[in-house]
Amino acid sequence: MTARDSLYRRLLAWLLLPLLGLAVLILWQAYLGARDTADRAFDRLLEAASLAIAEQVKWQDDRLWLDMPPAALEMLATDAEERVFYALYAAEDEFVTGNAHLPALEGDSAPLRFADVGWQNQTLRLGIRNARLEDWNQREYFEVRVAHTREGRERLASSLFHGSLVRIALLALLATSVLVLAIRFALAPLTRLRRAIRARDPRTLAPLKLSLPRELAELREALNELLSRMRRVRANQERFIGDASHQLRTPLAGLSARAELALRQDDPSVWRDSLCAMQSTSNSAARLAVQLLSLTRLNNPEATPELRPLDLNQIARRATRNALPACQRAGIDLGVEVPENAVIVSGIDWQLEEALSNLIDNARRYGSQHDERHQEAPRITVRVQTAPPILAVEDNGPGIPPHLHLRVLRPFYRGQHSDRLSSEGSGLGLAIVEGIARSHGARLSLEEAGSGHGLNAVIRFPETPS
Amino acid sequence: MNVGWRMALSWLCLVLLSQPSMAQTLHYPAEPERANAPHLLIHGALDPPLIAPVLEDFHRRQPHIDLTYRNLTTLEIHRTFLADEGERSADVVMSSAMPWQYQLANHGYARALDGQAARNWPQWARWRRELFGITFEPVVIVYRRELAERFGKMTDHGDLLRLLENERDALQGRVVTYDPALSGAGYTYAVEEARLSPRYWELVAALGGVQADLVGTTGEMLKGLASGRYLIGYNLLGSYAQDFVQTHPELEIVVPDDYALIMQRLVFLSRSANNREQGQRFLDYLLSEAGQRVIGEQTPLGAVHPAFEGPGSAAALRERLGEALRPIRLGPGLLATLDHLKREALLDRWEREFQRATPGPNPHAYMREHP
Numbered sequence: 001m002t003a004r005d006s007l008y009r010r011l012l013a014w015l016l017l018p019l020l021g022l023a024v025l026i027l028w029q030a031y032l033g034a035r036d037t038a039d040r041a042f043d044r045l046l047e048a049a050s051l052a053i054a055e056q057v058k059w060q061d062d063r064l065w066l067d068m069p070p071a072a073l074e075m076l077a078t079d080a081e082e083r084v085f086y087a088l089y090a091a092e093d094e095f096v097t098g099n100a101h102l103p104a105l106e107g108d109s110a111p112l113r114f115a116d117v118g119w120q121n122q123t124l125r126l127g128i129r130n131a132r133l134e135d136w137n138q139r140e141y142f143e144v145r146v147a148h149t150r151e152g153r154e155r156l157a158s159s160l161f162h163g164s165l166v167r168i169a170l171l172a173l174l175a176t177s178v179l180v181l182a183i184r185f186a187l188a189p190l191t192r193l194r195r196a197i198r199a200r201d202p203r204t205l206a207p208l209k210l211s212l213p214r215e216l217a218e219l220r221e222a223l224n225e226l227l228s229r230m231r232r233v234r235a236n237q238e239r240f241i242g243d244a245s246h247q248l249r250t251p252l253a254g255l256s257a258r259a260e261l262a263l264r265q266d267d268p269s270v271w272r273d274s275l276c277a278m279q280s281t282s283n284s285a286a287r288l289a290v291q292l293l294s295l296t297r298l299n300n301p302e303a304t305p306e307l308r309p310l311d312l313n314q315i316a317r318r319a320t321r322n323a324l325p326a327c328q329r330a331g332i333d334l335g336v337e338v339p340e341n342a343v344i345v346s347g348i349d350w351q352l353e354e355a356l357s358n359l360i361d362n363a364r365r366y367g368s369q370h371d372e373r374h375q376e377a378p379r380i381t382v383r384v385q386t387a388p389p390i391l392a393v394e395d396n397g398p399g400i401p402p403h404l405h406l407r408v409l410r411p412f413y414r415g416q417h418s419d420r421l422s423s424e425g426s427g428l429g430l431a432i433v434e435g436i437a438r439s440h441g442a443r444l445s446l447e448e449a450g451s452g453h454g455l456n457a458v459i460r461f462p463e464t465p466s
Numbered sequence: 467m468n469v470g471w472r473m474a475l476s477w478l479c480l481v482l483l484s485q486p487s488m489a490q491t492l493h494y495p496a497e498p499e500r501a502n503a504p505h506l507l508i509h510g511a512l513d514p515p516l517i518a519p520v521l522e523d524f525h526r527r528q529p530h531i532d533l534t535y536r537n538l539t540t541l542e543i544h545r546t547f548l549a550d551e552g553e554r555s556a557d558v559v560m561s562s563a564m565p566w567q568y569q570l571a572n573h574g575y576a577r578a579l580d581g582q583a584a585r586n587w588p589q590w591a592r593w594r595r596e597l598f599g600i601t602f603e604p605v606v607i608v609y610r611r612e613l614a615e616r617f618g619k620m621t622d623h624g625d626l627l628r629l630l631e632n633e634r635d636a637l638q639g640r641v642v643t644y645d646p647a648l649s650g651a652g653y654t655y656a657v658e659e660a661r662l663s664p665r666y667w668e669l670v671a672a673l674g675g676v677q678a679d680l681v682g683t684t685g686e687m688l689k690g691l692a693s694g695r696y697l698i699g700y701n702l703l704g705s706y707a708q709d710f711v712q713t714h715p716e717l718e719i720v721v722p723d724d725y726a727l728i729m730q731r732l733v734f735l736s737r738s739a740n741n742r743e744q745g746q747r748f749l750d751y752l753l754s755e756a757g758q759r760v761i762g763e764q765t766p767l768g769a770v771h772p773a774f775e776g777p778g779s780a781a782a783l784r785e786r787l788g789e790a791l792r793p794i795r796l797g798p799g800l801l802a803t804l805d806h807l808k809r810e811a812l813l814d815r816w817e818r819e820f821q822r823a824t825p826g827p828n829p830h831a832y833m834r835e836h837p
Contacts, residue, residue, distance in 0.1 A: 081593055097807045
């Protein structure tokens with residue numbers, strides 16, 4: 001399990017990253033909040049100082065007069081020893097007195113306004129109080145402007161912020177550990193599943209029985225399905241092996257009996273007959289072995305031979321030519337029908353030839369048995385069609401009833417008719433053809449022949465993309 | 467420069483121009499002499515005999531610095547600093563005009579000091595790490611011994627007030643004090659005392675009752691006292707008086723034990739100092755135990771450094787007078803002192819109180835012509 005692919009880490013990362021983003025957001029909020037709180041707290045100083053000054057403003061000698069209270073200025077300087085500025089302005093922004101010319105603030109005529117202003121390369125917090133003289137006959141408006149530097153505010157804000165920083169850090173720590181525990185807990189069934197799989201006997205294909213949360217239960221079901229498929233495959237294999245040994249045992253037992261019988265005689269002509277019979281038996285046993293071998297090869301999922309474009313017409317002609325002598329001997333009329341143009345599919349020529357010769361062989365063997373009801377001469381037609389590409393072998397024999405079409409494709413299945421139980425048939429021919437068709441992406445189907453009786457075995461290739 | 471400054475300056479001119487200009491210069495060339503020796507220019511309002519021991523000691527410790535000290539009046543210091551003379555502008559500014567020094571620092575003309583000494587300097591004697599009170603000078607009463615022989619000893623403001631009220635006739639014209647309209651120092655003391663005690667105005671009225679002479683400097687007061695023209699001098703700068711009294715045994719110096727204002731020389735390193743490093747060194751020296759020892763032992767200025775406890779130190783004075791000492795608070799309250807309306811208001815009040823007892827010719831008639 002590498003670090004990159006760990007589900008645990010992936011979950012942790014996807015949960016912690018948003019959490020981190022959230023923490024940053026909260027911190028930013030806390031910072032703004034701290035600043036705001038500090039400003040509000042310190043603005044009270046501006047408010048009080050401006051009030052203390054405003055109370056000292058009076059009308060004297062035909063002008064605004066201020067007896068500046070030192071305490072009002074002392075008020076503006078906290079432990080942070082801020083720089084302090086004040087000014088008294090009459091109406092029309094006319095400077096009356098003060099230690100600095102402080103800017104006016106735009107905006108409404110609220111009695112009290114605060115703002116940060118830049119002033120001679122420093123940032124000041126400015127508070128402006130609008131007031132007017134409440135004299136009997138003087139209603140002069142004036143503005144008291146007080147300002148101080150931000151050191152005290154920043155100090156308070158940073159101490160508030162540090163307080164929340166610690167709290168948020170603790171929370172984040174808590175959240176992270178809870179998260180880690182939660183993920184561990186949530187992933188525990190996965191570990192159980194892994195242990196259960198690991199602890200299994202490699203030969204058992206019994207389904208997993210383990211109570212798991214829904215998502216993992218689905219995985220368990222998928223696993224169990226795979227296991228049951230494997231069980232079926234294995235059963236098929238075992239049956240195949242059993243059938244194959246049985247099939248091979250029969251000719252071998254025959255050979256052995258024949259030899260034993262011959263050895264009891266002294267007559268060389270009997271020996272010769274026996275040897276001839278043994279040769280024929282061993283031939284058919286050898287053919288059976290060859291077929292078994294090719295079937296095994298076709299069923300081997302690891303073998304993926306390279307497909308090449310080839311012409312079905314040529315294949316059909318070649319297979320027909322090869323089968324011609326045997327058919328002539330059996331008095332069967334073998335013909336080939338091909339379209340004018342080449343029919344190109346991608347495939348392996350020897351396999352397709354093999355498939356075709358198997359089909360012709362089958363037709364010769366079973367299709368040529370004469371049905372008394374029909375007085376036709378036995379006939380086999382090899383047919384190639386285009387769009388979709390098709391290889392077909394049709395006979396005019398008795399055919400196979402439709403309900404058996406699927407079953408005859410199984411290895412070692414032979415037709416029910418006793419007369420079809422020829423000693424030469426291995427029962428593998430159609431299975432091999434089907435395997436070859438599958439490996440070409442084609443499908444083998446058995447149909448009733450167009451003439452009404454007889455079997456038409458068709459290999460349908462997929463449409464070539466060209 | 468804004469109107470407030472100009473107003474403050476204009477009346478400061480008026481107040482201080484009447485004092486004789488004492489533009490003396492002390493120069494300590496670098497040793498060994500070099501063409502490119504680092505310079506240091508100090509502007510101070512402190513008479514050369516008082517400051518010389520400090521400068522000499524500093525020069526002995528840092529002989530490679532070419533040290534120049536210009537003695538100016540507090541007004542000249544303020545004015546030349548704001549005029550910013552480039553090459554000739556001061557690196558270190560030292561003045562007893564506390565509100566003006568504070569005003570400059572408040573406006574950001576001072577540079578913060580980094581050193582350990584600056585950080586450890588007592589909180590009450592510094593503002594931020596920019597402005598430092600390096601001396602501890604009580605404001606005192608000086609009287610002639612014959613006065614004590616006639617009317618008994620005097621130890622506090624109450625004694626003085628009683629004496630002035632009871633012996634009004636005997637003391638007519640024989641008392642001297644600062645004219646707050648003429649002297650920045652006198653005005654500063656008046657503001658502070660008015661804040662400290664409501665009875666201050668009774669004292670002003672009593673001073674008016676004896677038709678006290680109003681002068682501009684401590685020097686004038688001491689001269690008049692020595693010559694026998696005055697019997698009592700009120701609100702003299704202790705550091706000058708101490709020195710003077712030592713050579714004039716007929717005078718007695720009293721640090722009032724009910725309350726005594728403490729004035730401090732405020733010093734700062736100019737933000738635009740041409741010789742920042744040397745300035746920093748000089749300030750570090752002034753704030754160091756060594757520098758303070760020189761101030762405490764070789765001058766009457768009074769050392770502030772908490773580690774220094776001998777005679778001439780703030781600690782010793784505190785020991786003697788305890789709670790009575792009222793150092794002028796180094797804070798934004800000083801800015802109110804500079805407010806020109808406040809000044810007018812205070813001087814008006816002062817004048818009224820001064821004339822309450824003796825309706826007569828207005829001693830400040832000329833003031834009205836130059837507001």
